[in-house]
Amino acid sequence: MPDEPQALWDALAAMTQDEQMALLAHCVSHGVNALFEPSKGYDGRISAHGVAQRIAAADALAAVVGLDMAEAGWTPTIDNYLGRVTKPRIIEAVREARGDATAALIEHLKKGDMAREAERLLSGTGWLPEPLRLPAIEADEAEIAGLPDFLADDAEQADADDAFTIAAE
Numbered sequence: 001m002p003d004e005p006q007a008l009w010d011a012l013a014a015m016t017q018d019e020q021m022a023l024l025a026h027c028v029s030h031g032v033n034a035l036f037e038p039s040k041g042y043d044g045r046i047s048a049h050g051v052a053q054r055i056a057a058a059d060a061l062a063a064v065v066g067l068d069m070a071e072a073g074w075t076p077t078i079d080n081y082l083g084r085v086t087k088p089r090i091i092e093a094v095r096e097a098r099g100d101a102t103a104a105l106i107e108h109l110k111k112g113d114m115a116r117e118a119e120r121l122l123s124g125t126g127w128l129p130e131p132l133r134l135p136a137i138e139a140d141e142a143e144i145a146g147l148p149d150f151l152a153d154d155a156e157q158a159d160a161d162d163a164f165t166i167a168a169e
Contacts, residue, residue, distance in 0.1 A: 025065075028061075034054065069133075078116060083115050091106065091107055102121060106118060
């Protein structure tokens with residue numbers, strides 16, 4: 001991007017709308033913090049309320065843009081999830097994705113072996129840990145009726161296509 005203000009505005013104006021929207025999305029992404037941090041009190045650190053507000057804002061943004069981490073290609077691996085959570089969380093993930101009988105098959109394993117086997121079992125299931133799931137948003141007919149046509153169509157399509165909200169941890 002150009003350093004001079006007028007050259008910068010000229011470059012921005014010359015971009016296609018898709019390029020402008022991609023740049024806007026990039027800039028907005030730097031202002032979103034969807035990390036969960038344990039609340040440590042009110043001595044200047046993050047409060048439970050502050051964390052909840054950040055997560056709610058990130059969930060709202062994800063819902064608006066239709067972000068589906070499973071569709072985007074994220075899968076639980078040892079490096080990005082399974083190696084970082086407790087054995088009960090691993091078992092619960094397998095239980096949600098594959099059922100009780102499959103989860104029972106790995107309960108006796110040591111954590112490393114359990115995580116490796118869980119990675120194999122979860123592959124291709126679309127299972128996501130709770131922080132990566134889209135929140136289920138219920139839109140009633142009155143809310144949809146008040147939206148402009150192009151947004152109302154999207155809301156009706158979202159209600160019809162629950163694939164974004166079906167994931168369980």
